[in-house]
Amino acid sequence: MSIEFDNNMPIYLQIMNYIKRQIVTGTLKPGDKILSVRELAAELQINPNTIQRTFQELEREEIVETRRGLGRYVTSEESKIMEIKKEMAGALLDQFINGMKELGFANQDIVSIVAEAVTQSPELGQERGVNPT
Amino acid sequence: MMKLLKYDFKRNGAKLLGVAVVLILAQLSIMLLINNITLITVFSMLAYMIAGVILFITPIRTYSYNLKAYHRKLLPVHSLKTIISPIAMGFICLLILGLIMLIHGYVYLTVYENTRIFDIIKMYPMDTIMSLLSACWIMINMLITIFLAITIATSIRSKGSFWIGIVVFFIIVNGLSWIENLFFGESQWGIFQIFSDESNSAVDGIVTNVNYNPSSLTGGMIGSFIFELVCSVAFLYIMVKLIDRKVEA
Amino acid sequence: MSSLLQMNGITKSYGSKTALNDVSLEIGPGKIVGLLGSNGSGKSTLMKMVTGLLQPTRGTLTVAGLPVGLKSKALVSFMPDRPLTESWMKVRDAITFFQDFYDDFDIVKAREMLQFMKINESDRVSVLSKGMNERLQLTLALSRDAKLYLLDEPIGGVDPVARGKILDAIVEYYNEDSSIIISTHLVRDIERIFDEVVFIREGEIVMHEEVENLRIKYGKSVDDMFKEVYAE
Numbered sequence: 001m002s003i004e005f006d007n008n009m010p011i012y013l014q015i016m017n018y019i020k021r022q023i024v025t026g027t028l029k030p031g032d033k034i035l036s037v038r039e040l041a042a043e044l045q046i047n048p049n050t051i052q053r054t055f056q057e058l059e060r061e062e063i064v065e066t067r068r069g070l071g072r073y074v075t076s077e078e079s080k081i082m083e084i085k086k087e088m089a090g091a092l093l094d095q096f097i098n099g100m101k102e103l104g105f106a107n108q109d110i111v112s113i114v115a116e117a118v119t120q121s122p123e124l125g126q127e128r129g130v131n132p133t
Numbered sequence: 134m135m136k137l138l139k140y141d142f143k144r145n146g147a148k149l150l151g152v153a154v155v156l157i158l159a160q161l162s163i164m165l166l167i168n169n170i171t172l173i174t175v176f177s178m179l180a181y182m183i184a185g186v187i188l189f190i191t192p193i194r195t196y197s198y199n200l201k202a203y204h205r206k207l208l209p210v211h212s213l214k215t216i217i218s219p220i221a222m223g224f225i226c227l228l229i230l231g232l233i234m235l236i237h238g239y240v241y242l243t244v245y246e247n248t249r250i251f252d253i254i255k256m257y258p259m260d261t262i263m264s265l266l267s268a269c270w271i272m273i274n275m276l277i278t279i280f281l282a283i284t285i286a287t288s289i290r291s292k293g294s295f296w297i298g299i300v301v302f303f304i305i306v307n308g309l310s311w312i313e314n315l316f317f318g319e320s321q322w323g324i325f326q327i328f329s330d331e332s333n334s335a336v337d338g339i340v341t342n343v344n345y346n347p348s349s350l351t352g353g354m355i356g357s358f359i360f361e362l363v364c365s366v367a368f369l370y371i372m373v374k375l376i377d378r379k380v381e382a
Numbered sequence: 383m384s385s386l387l388q389m390n391g392i393t394k395s396y397g398s399k400t401a402l403n404d405v406s407l408e409i410g411p412g413k414i415v416g417l418l419g420s421n422g423s424g425k426s427t428l429m430k431m432v433t434g435l436l437q438p439t440r441g442t443l444t445v446a447g448l449p450v451g452l453k454s455k456a457l458v459s460f461m462p463d464r465p466l467t468e469s470w471m472k473v474r475d476a477i478t479f480f481q482d483f484y485d486d487f488d489i490v491k492a493r494e495m496l497q498f499m500k501i502n503e504s505d506r507v508s509v510l511s512k513g514m515n516e517r518l519q520l521t522l523a524l525s526r527d528a529k530l531y532l533l534d535e536p537i538g539g540v541d542p543v544a545r546g547k548i549l550d551a552i553v554e555y556y557n558e559d560s561s562i563i564i565s566t567h568l569v570r571d572i573e574r575i576f577d578e579v580v581f582i583r584e585g586e587i588v589m590h591e592e593v594e595n596l597r598i599k600y601g602k603s604v605d606d607m608f609k610e611v612y613a614e
Contacts, residue, residue, distance in 0.1 A: 007603030010594045042554045047575045136482045204466040208483045209456040382435040
C-alpha cells in the first residue's frame with residue numbers, strides 16, 4: 001500500500017479518497033475488515049488522530065461501519081458503493097469538462113469527442129467500469 | 134540513593150579498579166625491591182597518600198559531573214540523594230583504603246615486632262576510636278563544604294564562576310573556623326581549623342590526636358562537633374535549594 | 383481531561399538576552415505537536431523548562447496540573463539534544479539505568495523497540511553511529527509510559543532510512559492518553575504525523591494551529607507556512 005500525499009491539502013480527505021478508491025476498484029470488498037487506526041497510521045506514517053478523523057468521516061458517510069469489539073468494516077450495501085462511484089465519476093467529469101472548456105471546446109464538441117473516444121476503445125470503457133450492473 | 138550510588142560506582146569502576154591494581158603493585162614492589170625499613174615506610178605511606186588523594190578527588194568530580202548531566206537531572210530523585218551519593222562513594226572508597234592500610238600496617242608492625250604503637254593504642258583506646266571517627270567526620274565535612282562551593286559556582290551563570298567557587302570556599306572555611314575558635318577555643322578537633330591552618334594537614338591532625346591529652350570528650354569538642362553538624366545540615370539544605378532552583382544544565 | 387502542559391507568560395532571559403518572551407501554551411492529551419522554529423528560536427529552551435533542566439525567569443508552568451518537580455519529572459519523558467547515556471555503558475546498561483529510575487519504564491516495549499530499530503543490546507553506546515545513537519535515545523524516551531514526551535530534534539542528524547524508522551516508531555509506540563511534543567526545523571519530512579503545530583520565532587510563539595485546519599484555511603502545507611513565517 002502506498003500513497004503520495006499532497007501536504008497542501010488536508011490529509012484526512014486524501015486518505016478518505018484513497019480508501020474510497022480501494023473500495024471502488026475492489027481492493028477492499030464489501031464487508032471486508034479494514035486496518036485499525038494504529039496499523040494504518042504506522043503504515044502510512046500518518047498521525048493516528050488524522051486516521052481517526054478519516055474513519056469518522058467515512059462512518060458519517062456510511063461507507064464504513066464499526067462493529068463493537070470487532071473493528072471497522074466496509075459497508076455491505078451495494079448502493080453505498082454505487083454512490084461512491086458516482087461521486088468519484090462526478091469529480092472526474094467535472095475536472096474533465098472544466099479542462100475541456102479551458103481548451104475552448106463547446107458542450108456539443110465535448111460530447112462528440114467523448115463518444116468517439118469510447119467507441120474507438122471499447123475495452124477502455126469496460127476497464128473504467130463505465131457500465132454499471 | 135543506592136541506585137544512584139550504583140551508577141556513581143559503575144561510572145568510576147575502571148578508574149577505581151585501576152587505583153587498586155596500581156596500589157597493590159606499588160606496595161608489592163616497595164616491599165620486594167627496597168631493603169631499608171624507613172624507606173619502605175615512607176614510600177608505602179606515600180603510595181597510600183596518592184591513592185587517598187585520587188579517591189578523595191573522584192567523588193568531587195563525580196558530583197560536579199552529575200550536577201550538569203541531563204540524564205541525572207531528569208531523574209525523579211530528590212536532590213539530597215544527588216549530594217549524598219558521591220559522598221557515600223568517597224566514604225566507602227576511603228574507608229576500604231583505610232582498612233587495607235590498617236591491616237597492612239598491623240601485619241607489617243607484627244612482622245617487624247615494632248609494637249610501640251600498639252602500646253599507645255592500648256593505653257588510649259577511647260582516643261584511638263575518637264581519632265578514627267573524627268577522621269571520617271572530617272572527610273565527610275570536607276566533601277560537603279567542597280560540594281557547597283561547587284554548587285554555588287554552578288548556580289552562577291556568568292564567566293569566572295569557577296573562581297567565585299574557590300573564593301566562596303575559602304570564605305566559608307575561614308569564616309567558620311573563626312567562629313568556631315571564638316566559641317569553642319583552640320580545639321584540635323575542629324575541621325575548619327585543619328583547612329585554614331596550612332601547617333596542619335588532616336593526616337597530621339589524626340596523628341596528633343593519637344597522642345592527644347587523654348582527657349577525651351571535652352566540652353569544646355562536643356560543642357565544636359555540634360557546630361559542625363549544624364553547619365553541614367545547613368549546607369545540605371542550601372545545596373538542595375540551589376540544585377532545585379538555580380543550577381541549570 | 384485537563385491539559386497536559388500549561389505555560390502562562392513564561393519568560394526566560396540570560397542577562398540582557400531573552401530566550402523566551404512571554405510564552406503561553408496549552409497542550410491537551412492525545413496530541414502529537416510539532417514545535418517548529420529555526421535554530422536558536424527557543425525550542426530547546428522551552429523543552430528544558432518543561433523538564434526542569436532550566437528555570438523560568440517569570441511565569442508559571444504546570445505538567446498535568448503539577449508544578450515542575452519530582453512528581454512532574456516522573457510524568458515527563460525527554461529526549462534532549464545530547465545523549466542520556468554514559469560512555470561506559472552498553473545498550474543493556476542504558477536500558478537498566480532507565481528501568482532502575484523510572485517506574486513507568488516498559489522493558490517489554492524497550493526490547494521490542496530495540497529489535498525494531500535493529501540495535502544490539504550488547505553494543506557499547508560509545509561505538510554507535512550518530513543515527514544508531516539517536517535511535518537508542520528515542521527508544522529510551524519512548525519506552526516509558528509517560529504522560530508527556532518531549533523529543534528535541536529526533537530526526538536532526540540522521541539519514542533518510544533512520545528518519546523513516548524513527549517516524550515509524552513515534553507513530554507506533556506512543557500511547558493515546560499522552561502527548562508528544564517534537565521540535566524540528568525539518569518540517570517537510572515529518573509534518574504528516576502532527577496534530578498541531580506551534581511556530582516559534584525569536585522566543586515568541588507566532589502561531590499555534592491544528593494542522594488540518596491550517597491546510598484548509600490557507601491551502602498550504604505546514605512546510606510552506608513555515609517558510610513563509612521565517613522568510614523575513
